Amino acid sequence: MYVTEDTTRAKPEVIRALYSTAIRTGAEAVCVCDTVGHSTPDGARAVVTICDACGDTERPTTAELALYLASNAWVQNDDPEIHHLALNTVPHSASVNFRMRKLQELVVHRMLSGHADFLGYSDALTALHTGSGDCTEFAVLLAALARAQGIPTRVVAGLAYSDRFSGKKDVFSPHAWVQAWDGARWRSYDAALNGFDSTHIALAVGSGDPGEFDTLLAQLPLLKIEKSRSAHVTSEYNGGDVAPPAVSRFAGRRAFYTA
Secondary structure, eight states, X not given: OEEESSGGGSOHHHHHHHHHHHHHTTOSOEEEOOOOSOOOOTTOOOEEEEOSSOSOOOOOXXXXXXXXXXXXXXXXXXXXXHHHHHHHHSOTTSXXXXXXXXXHHHHHHHHTTSOBOXXXXXXXXXXXXXXXXXXXXXXXXXHHHHHHTTOOEEEEEEEEEEEEETTEEEEEEEXXXXXXXXXXXXXXXXXXXXXXXXXXXXXXXXXXXXGGGHHHHHHGGGOOOOOOTTOEEEEOOOXXXXXXXXXXXXXXXXXXXXX
């Protein structure tokens, strides 16, 4: 066996020469060993750290909390059926994070009973009854259940990464999820992907009324995401929020955003 150390810091042409020579001279196996632990490529333009408790969060005002607790035409948390379902799913005394995860599991289960529908924007009660829709219906239903539990919850519109979507590779497509206030910060929950990760880009927040996102939707085709081969992202978030890419209701009528 032929073993190299600090392999990631060596030049590719050097590694190629070493391994080729080892194989020609009879090595039956090669071991790509790295003792560096962590390295950032030369010329990196950005290092992004994702962590669970770093950074400052601006506290919402009393009016904002009231808005994200209120029922509206799209997030009907005062509906008796939604209210009963929310309160019987998880104890009100549990932590916000525990309740949100249980409600997220409930939304995933209920929405699996229907079919994917990438057109239109249904309200939470319709989503509950039909089990049909896409990320927006997942989001408004989760927001309604969370508000019924007394958790201030806002709907987020943005982009989510997919390694492959609609025949294209490495795309960011429009997506929706929710953020819940836990008393210290806004935490994100994505029922459509059954988990939230650092490939989400939040662009706007609202109460769940689709009209609040009209300006954002008009600006989406103007966005451009460029890939830097030297960029490196490190993650320190340990919340276990890893999920597959999104399928967005906007995909049929909006541009793809290729990384």
